[in-house]
Amino acid sequence: xxxxxxLIPGDGVGPEISEATRRVLDATGVSIKWELAYAGADAxxxxxxxLPQATLKSIRKNRVAIKGxxxxxxxxxxxxxxxxxxKELDLYTCLRPCKIYPGAPTIFKxxxxxVVRENTEDLYSGIEFEKGKAETxxxxxxxxxxxxxxxxxxxxxxxxxxxxxxxxxxxxFAFEYARANNRKKVTAxxxxxxxxxxxxxxxxxxxxxxxxYPDIEFEDRIVDNLCMQLVRKPxxxxxxxxxxxxxxxxxxxxxxxxxxxxxAPGANLGDRIAVFEATHGSAPKYKxxxxxxxxxMMLSGVMMxxxxxxxxxxxxxxxxxxxxxxxxxxxxxxMKPDGAAVVGTSQVADAIIEKMRG
Ligand code: NAD
Numbered sequence: 001x002x003x004x005x006x007l008i009p010g011d012g013v014g015p016e017i018s019e020a021t022r023r024v025l026d027a028t029g030v031s032i033k034w035e036l037a038y039a040g041a042d043a044x045x046x047x048x049x050x051l052p053q054a055t056l057k058s059i060r061k062n063r064v065a066i067k068g069x070x071x072x073x074x075x076x077x078x079x080x081x082x083x084x085x086x087k088e089l090d091l092y093t094c095l096r097p098c099k100i101y102p103g104a105p106t107i108f109k110x111x112x113x114x115v116v117r118e119n120t121e122d123l124y125s126g127i128e129f130e131k132g133k134a135e136t137x138x139x140x141x142x143x144x145x146x147x148x149x150x151x152x153x154x155x156x157x158x159x160x161x162x163x164x165x166x167x168x169x170x171x172x173f174a175f176e177y178a179r180a181n182n183r184k185k186v187t188a189x190x191x192x193x194x195x196x197x198x199x200x201x202x203x204x205x206x207x208x209x210x211x212x213y214p215d216i217e218f219e220d221r222i223v224d225n226l227c228m229q230l231v232r233k234p235x236x237x238x239x240x241x242x243x244x245x246x247x248x249x250x251x252x253x254x255x256x257x258x259x260x261x262x263x264a265p266g267a268n269l270g271d272r273i274a275v276f277e278a279t280h281g282s283a284p285k286y287k288x289x290x291x292x293x294x295x296x297m298m299l300s301g302v303m304m305x306x307x308x309x310x311x312x313x314x315x316x317x318x319x320x321x322x323x324x325x326x327x328x329x330x331x332x333x334x335m336k337p338d339g340a341a342v343v344g345t346s347q348v349a350d351a352i353i354e355k356m357r358g
Pocket of ligand 1: 069071
């Protein structure tokens with residue numbers, strides 16, 4: 001029976017990499033009935049909404065989606081479509097494996113880190129107070145009354161919200177993932193030395209959850225130290241679990257360790273619904289140029305195949321992608337920082353399909 005899957009091309013370079021990804025997924029022979037849905041700039045043009053109800057409905061019905069990136073203009077009025085999607089569908093885990101494929105452009109060796117990022121709260125709660133607004137003045141009064149601290153009159157404020165329940169479920173996910181995937185250590189990152197009641201709560205909860213998993217080593221790192229250690233000796237880490245903002249930053253750092261954003265897949269997971277997408281954004285300056293690397297979205301597709309129970313096809317596709325990386329002939333510009341000859345997005349898909357036919 002065919003798998004019904006929602007395909008959201010996104011905007012910027014999204015449509016190009018989505019098309020390349022759909023082609024390689026179809027070439028695995030797994031029967032997939034694609035349901036196209038829209039989000040982002042293209043959705044606004046066609047349907048008048050950034051995140052149409054029809055898109056949410058399609059994902060809720062199919063329970064599995066794969067999505068291209070979507071642009072969020074910096075500092076403008078509307079909130080991120082990506083953040084809205086994750087919150088709306090309660091996709092509380094962002095899972096981002098970062099491993100080195102031989103031939104990838106990196107100076108590091110043997111890196112195989114899985115970043116588990118909390119996806120619903122922290123500084124992404126969307127609770128913000130704009131400079132000069134009446135509600136911001138009220139907040140300043142409340143802070144002065146409750147704590148005696150003074151918030152400057154010309155301040156804007158974004159709330160960092162961390163709950164025990166969301167911390168518990170993300171740390172549990174990290175340990176369960178470690179157990180299921182034969183990983184021996186979970187590292188929690190935080191800044192609990194400074195933010196005692198938000199990151200402090202995250203850390204205390206992580207320590208409590210860790211006691212339920214005596215078979216897996218647990219350690220914690222202050223996030224600035226983690227950054228330094230990741231670039232010095234990344235091999236010491238296996239599963240990282242982090243609140244939302246640190247998780248966002250650290251997953252880009254880890255993508256850099258393994259060869260760049262073109263090789264960094266991801267999944268947003270809830271209890272019932274999974275939305276697969278690359279770590280990178282819509283890279284608008286490359287839109288429509290058949291230039292960027294589709295492999296991060298394709299590797300997100302590999303994760304999706306495993307999720308829907310098509311492990312053998314997933315292995316075949318991953319092997320073909322790894323083969324094309326190792327050969328280094330049909331890869332995009334980001335894989336050849338030395339300026340050697342490269343191909344475009346759709347030619348990468350051709351080479352991978354060729355490899356699978358093999
Ligand atoms: P970006 O990840 O889009 O791109 C940064 C740079 O990384 C690009 O200019 C390019 O040099 C490189 N890059 C990214 N993807 C690549 C690929 N597949 N192959 C080769 N090189 C690649 O980050 P940005 O420019 O900061 O963000 C652009 C937009 O994307 C913003 O509006 C941002 O909000 C949005 N964004 C969306 C998502 C998502 O949809 N999940 C995630 C991150 C950022």
